Amino acid sequence: MDFSFLEELRALSVSKQEQFQRVVSRLLGxxxxxPGDRALRSPDPDWMFLxxxxxxxxxxxxxxxFRVDFHGDAEIARAVHIGGEHQARFDLNESLVVCVLRQIYHEQMSSGVRDSGCVVRVDEIRERIAVAGHGARLMSPGAALRALRRLARHRLVRLDPGFxxxxxxxxxxxxxxxxxxTPDQITRYFEELSGPAAKEEFGEEQPAGEAADAEA
Known part of the structure; x- marks a missing residue:
């Protein structure tokens, strides 16, 4: 392993070394x-450091x-495990919600609202799942809530306090x-989740055996 990066670390000022420790702690956490909230003009100095x-x-x-997973185009960065040991495995409900949210995100970002972010109501999520061939009765409000809370833990969505x-x-x-x-993965997941096994009612959480993997 190349440890030449240590020379750069030693050359940093004390304050920058402290910021380095904070950035590493945040990523591993x-x-x-x-970059921060542009609307509030509150940039994140740790993003600039990274x-x-x-x-x-x-x-x-x-x-x-671990390694840095840095995406300058989407302006996000995170730490991911090199061996994939920290991949999340979603159940059927969570996979459906992820696919629908990914589609909605693409639609809103393509319409030119990237600066204001992507916001969607819970009823729209459930309606989109129904349109995809899974009647709204297949996902109870409680199941939708559990799925969204799980996605929030993986930083895929943000929920307001008291959600x-x-x-x-x-x-x-x-x-x-x-x-x-990716769009191809969304299509494949919807095809898999539309199979006979997935057409049963799943108002409660399902085993992870039919789930999608996500590096989150």
Whole structure:
């Protein structure tokens, strides 16, 4: 392993070394870094540090088997395990919600609202699942709430405090979802989830055997 990045670390000022430690801690803690909230004009200095010292942070993470997954186009960065040991495995409900949210995210971003972000109501999510061939009765409000909370833990969506999963509640879709699923994967997942086994009612969580993998 090449440890030349340590020379860059030693050359940093004390304050920058402290910021380096904070960036590494945030990434290993599962946080997704981004430039910050443009609307509020509150940039994230850790994003700027990572943008300038990506090789340094990546070299340090690789010691522990991780790497920096940096996407300048989508303006997101996270730490992922090199061996894929930290992949999330979603059940049927969660996979359906991920696929629908990925489609909605693509539609809203393509319409030119990238700066304002992607926001969708719970009732729209359930309606889109019904249109995909899974009647709304197949996903109970409680199942939808559990699925969204699980996705929030993986930083794919952001839920407001007190989020109850009511039809009028809003879900903010995070840019990370763009890197979890490609359009081809969405098509394949919907085909798999439309099979005979998936057409049974699944208001409760299902075994992970029919689920989609996501590096989240």
């Amino acid at each position: 599962g946080q997704v870094l981004s 943008s300038s010292h990506r090789a340094l942070v990546d070299g340090w993470l690789r010691i522990g088997g 109850a999963g009511d039809d009028h509640d809003e879900v903010r879709v995070e840019p990370l979802i763009e890197k979890v699923l």
